[in-house]
Amino acid sequence: MTAVAEIWTYRNLIYNLAQRELRSRYKKSILGWAWSLLNPASTLVIFSIVFGVIFGAEAPQAGNGSTNSFALYLFCGLVVWNFFSGTVNGSMAALQSAGALLNKVYFPPSCPAIANMFTVMLQALIEGGILVAIMLVVGNVGLTYLLFPLLLVLVGLFGLGIGLVASVYNVYLRDVGYLVGIGMNMLFYATPIVYPVSQVEAKLPAWAFRIYELNPLTQFVAWARDAFYLLVWPSALSFLVVITVSLATFAVGSLLFIRKARNVIEEL
Amino acid sequence: MGDTPAIAVHDVAKHFRLYKERAGSVKELFTKRRGKRYEEFWALKGVSLEVPHGSVYGLVGHNGSGKSTLLKMMAGILKPTRGEIHTDGRISALLELGAGFHPELSGRENIYLNAAILGLSRHEVDDIFDDIVEFSGLDGFVDSPVKHYSSGMFVRLGFSVAVHVNPRILIIDEVIAVGDEEFQRRCFEHLYKLRRQGVTIVMVTHSLDLVRTLCDRAAWLDHGNILAEGKAVDVVHEYLAKVNAAEGLRLEEEERLRSEFEASQTEAARPVGAPEARNIRLGEIEALDADLRSTRLFRSRHPMTVRMHYECRAPVESPRFSFTLESQAGVLVAHPFQFPDFERGSIPVGRGYVDYTIRSLALGPGEYTITAAVHDAQGTMVVDKKERVITFRIEADEPLLGLVDLGGEWGGLQSGPGGDVDR
Numbered sequence: 001m002t003a004v005a006e007i008w009t010y011r012n013l014i015y016n017l018a019q020r021e022l023r024s025r026y027k028k029s030i031l032g033w034a035w036s037l038l039n040p041a042s043t044l045v046i047f048s049i050v051f052g053v054i055f056g057a058e059a060p061q062a063g064n065g066s067t068n069s070f071a072l073y074l075f076c077g078l079v080v081w082n083f084f085s086g087t088v089n090g091s092m093a094a095l096q097s098a099g100a101l102l103n104k105v106y107f108p109p110s111c112p113a114i115a116n117m118f119t120v121m122l123q124a125l126i127e128g129g130i131l132v133a134i135m136l137v138v139g140n141v142g143l144t145y146l147l148f149p150l151l152l153v154l155v156g157l158f159g160l161g162i163g164l165v166a167s168v169y170n171v172y173l174r175d176v177g178y179l180v181g182i183g184m185n186m187l188f189y190a191t192p193i194v195y196p197v198s199q200v201e202a203k204l205p206a207w208a209f210r211i212y213e214l215n216p217l218t219q220f221v222a223w224a225r226d227a228f229y230l231l232v233w234p235s236a237l238s239f240l241v242v243i244t245v246s247l248a249t250f251a252v253g254s255l256l257f258i259r260k261a262r263n264v265i266e267e268l
Numbered sequence: 269m270g271d272t273p274a275i276a277v278h279d280v281a282k283h284f285r286l287y288k289e290r291a292g293s294v295k296e297l298f299t300k301r302r303g304k305r306y307e308e309f310w311a312l313k314g315v316s317l318e319v320p321h322g323s324v325y326g327l328v329g330h331n332g333s334g335k336s337t338l339l340k341m342m343a344g345i346l347k348p349t350r351g352e353i354h355t356d357g358r359i360s361a362l363l364e365l366g367a368g369f370h371p372e373l374s375g376r377e378n379i380y381l382n383a384a385i386l387g388l389s390r391h392e393v394d395d396i397f398d399d400i401v402e403f404s405g406l407d408g409f410v411d412s413p414v415k416h417y418s419s420g421m422f423v424r425l426g427f428s429v430a431v432h433v434n435p436r437i438l439i440i441d442e443v444i445a446v447g448d449e450e451f452q453r454r455c456f457e458h459l460y461k462l463r464r465q466g467v468t469i470v471m472v473t474h475s476l477d478l479v480r481t482l483c484d485r486a487a488w489l490d491h492g493n494i495l496a497e498g499k500a501v502d503v504v505h506e507y508l509a510k511v512n513a514a515e516g517l518r519l520e521e522e523e524r525l526r527s528e529f530e531a532s533q534t535e536a537a538r539p540v541g542a543p544e545a546r547n548i549r550l551g552e553i554e555a556l557d558a559d560l561r562s563t564r565l566f567r568s569r570h571p572m573t574v575r576m577h578y579e580c581r582a583p584v585e586s587p588r589f590s591f592t593l594e595s596q597a598g599v600l601v602a603h604p605f606q607f608p609d610f611e612r613g614s615i616p617v618g619r620g621y622v623d624y625t626i627r628s629l630a631l632g633p634g635e636y637t638i639t640a641a642v643h644d645a646q647g648t649m650v651v652d653k654k655e656r657v658i659t660f661r662i663e664a665d666e667p668l669l670g671l672v673d674l675g676g677e678w679g680g681l682q683s684g685p686g687g688d689v690d691r
Contacts, residue, residue, distance in 0.1 A: 009387065016384035024372045104367035105385050106344035106359070262347050266284065 003258055006108050013107055017115035022122070040082060040127055047074055051194040060196065063231025064140045072134065076224040077193035079127045083152065084159045084217060085184055086120035091163025092170050092177055099268030109261045110254070113167055117160050121152055128152075131228050142231030151223050154246040158216060161246075161253025168260040171267050191217040216245045272356050274437050274468035275319040275342055280351035281492075282312040282337050311337040313492040314351070319437075319485070321356070322466040326473060326483035326500055328507050333489040335472045336441055339363070342470060343439050357436025357468070360386050364441075365426030371415035375406055375425060378414050382429045396432045403458070404428035424451055431458055438462060440471040456482075476504050477667050508663055516564035519635075519659045526656065548584045548615065550652045551577030553591075553640045555660050566629055568664040568673055574624040576640050583614045586645040589622050594656075595671055596635040605647075630673040633664045 007014075026032040051057045052070035059073035094112035102109055128148050135141065170176040190212070192200060197218070201209055212218070219234075219242045226232050234242070285306035312334045319325045327335045340346045341353055343361035368385045369378045379400055383393040401410055404424040406417075414422060431438065459482065463469060473479060479486050483500035488507045496506045556573040557563045566572050576589055590605040604624055638660075641653040 010384075012389045013384040013387070015390075016381045020370050020373060020377070020381055023377065024370055027372045101368045101385070103340075103345065104364045105361055107385055107387070265345060 003108070003254070007110065007114065010108055010111055014111050014115045014118065017112055018118045018122075021115065021119045036123055036126065037130070040078060044071060044075055044078060047078070047194055055195075057195050057199070060198070060230070062138075062140045062229050063142055063144075064138075067138050067140050069138075072131075072138075073196070073225065073229055074194065075127075075131055075134075076228050077191070077221040079124055079131060080151070080155055080217070080220045080224045081188060081191065081193050082127065083120055083124035083155050084220070085188070086123065087117045087156060087159030088163040088166060088180065088184065090116035090120055091160065092167040092180070095167040095171065095264075096268070099265075102265045102268060109168075109264060110164060110257060113160065113164055117156050117163070121156055124152055124155075128228075135228055140229070140231065142227075144227045144231050144233060147223060147227035147233070151220065151227065154242060155220050157250035158220070158246040161249035161251070164253045164257035168257050168264055171264050172260075187215070187217060190215055191221055193221055197222070216242070216249075219245075272321075272354075273318040274321045274323075274356055275325075275470065276352075276354045277315060277317050277319075277338070277342070278352045278354075280312055280315050280338070280341065280348045280353060281310060282334070282341065282346065283349040284309045284311055310492055312341075312348075312489075315489070315492070315494050316351075317487050317494065317497055319468060319470055321468055322463075323484040324463055324469040324471070324482055326471055326479035326486035326503075327489060328473070328476065328479055328486060328503065329489035330511075332491075334492040335489050336363075338489065339439055339441050339470065339472055355437060358387065358434070359437045359439060360430050360433050360435035361439040362427065362430045362441065363439070365423045365430070366414075367426070369414050369422065369426065372413055374413055375401075375410040375417070378425070379410075379429055382426070383433055386430065386433045386435075388433055392434075396434070400425075400428045400432045403432065403454070420448060420451070427451075427455060431462065435467060437468045437470070440469065440473075442472055442474065476508065480504050481667065512565040512661065512663060515661055519564045519661065523658060546651060547582040548578055548580050548587050548642055548651055550640055550642055550654050551579055551619065551621075553577070553638060553654060553657045555638070555658050564658075564660045566660060566662045568631060568633065568662055568668055569628050572626045572629045574626075574638065574640075575621050576624075576642075577619065577621040578615075578642065579619050580615050580617050583616060585614045587615060587651065588643040588645065588647050589641070590643065591624070591638050591640045594637045594639070596637075599671065601631065601636065601671060628675075629662065630675055631662050632668045632670050632673060633662050634671070635659060635661050 026035060029035060031038065048071040052074070057070055059068055059070040061068055062072070091113035094116040095109065098109070098112040132145060166176055166180045170180070200212060204212060219238060222238070223234055223242065226234050286309050287306045315334070315338060327338065329335050337346065339361075340363065341348055342355065343359055343363065344355075345361070345363075366382075368382050370381065373381065379397060380390070380393050383396075383400075384390075401407060404421070404427075406421055406425055409417065409421065414425070417425070459469065463482075469482075471478075471483070479500050485498065486500040486503040487494050488496040488503050495510075496503045554562050554575040554577070555564065555566070556575055557566065558571040560573060574591060576591070578587075578589075588606040590603065592600060593602040595601050636659070637656045638658040639653070639655050640657055642651045643649060644651055
């Protein structure tokens with residue numbers, strides 16, 4: 001609890017670190033903030049062409065009963081994925097780059113990672129906003145949009161839990177960073193982002209599909225699609241699982257971080 | 269607050285691992301399990317001290333004594349391996365000025381960022397923002413990126429932020445030794461001001477004068493142990509005594525090397541005089557303290573004797589001894605010379621010595637070197653000379669600047685008509 005209280009007293013630092021990151025990110029570029037939209041847009045276009053057109057992946061019917069767009073279906077999943085991977089990867093980079101500073105001034109070593117999470121969350125919010133705008137245009141509107149803020153908080157906690165652990169172990173053992181890189185790559189394809197879950201369900205034996213379903217990101221992506229595309233509410237079981245998993249991951253990650261971070265500054 | 273000290277350090281030890289190779293990898297976990305990848309190193313070995321509220325505390329010791337490690341633990345940056353540190357009040361640490369400045373951001377943005385790193389809320393920064401800018405003297409540059417700042421401006425802004433965050437405890441690591449004189453002066457003024465306001469200050473410094481004048485208490489650390497702790501003046505005194513002893517050995521060693529080197533030079537390099545005059549040669553040159561013990565360490569306003577030994581092979585008529593005293597910078601400070609009208613007559617064959625006694629050494633602290641010489645009766649010819657034969661060190665008990673102690677006295681203030689005062 002004292003750790004939580006300490007983070008709270010340093011909330012202004014987290015705010016400032018996030019602000020520093022955002023302000024300095026697009027200095028000296030002409031397009032500036034437009035890059036934060038151009039990047040995901042390019043990914044979306046590439047994936048839509050590769051998986052939607054070339055591989056012929058199909059999206060289910062949207063919640064309004066008329067729209068059927070693989071690109072939009074894909075976008076829902078990408079918003080979640082970008083947020084998650086940005087949080088995990090950014091946590092490691094944030095702790096590394098704060099090393100010199102942590103050696104000169106005391107502040108909780110989790111602050112840079114938390115600040116990073118918020119900058120990525122802002123990005124996710126913008127992407128979500130764009131998604132909402134498009135959905136409004138195509139007339140796919142629902143109260144399920146309200147699920148999105150909760151989803152962001154849960155994905156943020158989940159990603160931070162993993163990111164904190166990865167970041168602190170990466171300081172002691174650089175291999176962790178590389179392993180995480182491979183792991184993230186595998187996880188991306190193990191999550192139904194560029195394809196619908198139905199395809200996996202059809203091709204895997206029942207037991208393998210059970211394991212596949214254990215991937216928490218599958219649930220997160222499903223929520224995003226429920227919220228923006230299918231316009232349905234997740235089941236009570238899904239709520240229970242997602243909230244439990246997110247909080248547990250965050251709690252365990254934070255505890256491991258606090259234990260390991262005690263002497264991490266000497267190693268930075 | 270009550271009786272709790274601002275900082276209580278209780279039996280603190282700190283252990284470091286010095287890695288032989290920096291790279292850590294999974295492979296090593298399996299292959300190098302048996303061979304140790306690192307060496308154990310105790311930077312601090314059980315240190316206890318208390319820094320009272322509102323006091324200025326100095327940490328002295330040579331490099332690697334653990335001062336900075338202790339400071340970092342007080343600031344909370346490092347955690348003790350053993351023991352406990354309790355602090356009471358907000359700490360602002362100046363381990364590096366401008367740490368955390370982002371080069372692309374403006375001075376204004378960096379002030380907010382840096383103050384946040386030191387734990388301030390946005391409103392608190394709003395309140396002190398103008399003071400920070402004014403103290404740093406960066407008025408016109410606050411909105412340009414700090415990467416365009418000169419190093420002086422950078423440091424000024426860093427110091428300004430650190431001292432304005434209104435800390436209860438300020439931790440300073442040798443950082444004031446930066447910036448121009450004008451800025452240093454302002455830094456010290458500000459430190460004195462903070463001290464008056466009751467801010468607890470802990471500082472690491474190599475400037476013993478600073479410890480003596482600014483600090484109330486001090487601790488002397490050596491290889492991770494406290495050798496002395498107490499009133500700053502006493503600690504500095506003890507520290508100096510030890511340092512001086514070591515320094516004396518060093519100076520003697522240097523002299524030995526130099527004399528060996530000079531002995532290896534050919535005789536031709538030595539001064540040549542008339543054959544009869546060459547009959548006197550200088551022997552050992554000694555620097556003696558009040559008790560006529562040979563030493564390399566002297567104190568201002570204390571006695572000193574320079575003893576010049578000689579050897580005479582045949583009677584020499586009225587030789588004249590002299591020596592020069594040079595400061596470290598090579599300034600000729602003094603050149604005592606025997607006058608020709610001394611009725612010394614001729615010196616008999618054999619060995620002997622001549623003393624030059626100084627009752628009160630009127631020199632400021634520093635290193636000085638003696639070159640001894642003996643001349644013929646007319647003083648025109650150098651018969652023998654020993655270049656830079658002794659180097660000794662002078663310490664002052666009280667702060668004393670400059671080479672010379674003029675030994676004057678200040679009178680009381682007198683009222684009455686005086687000269688015009690320029691307006």
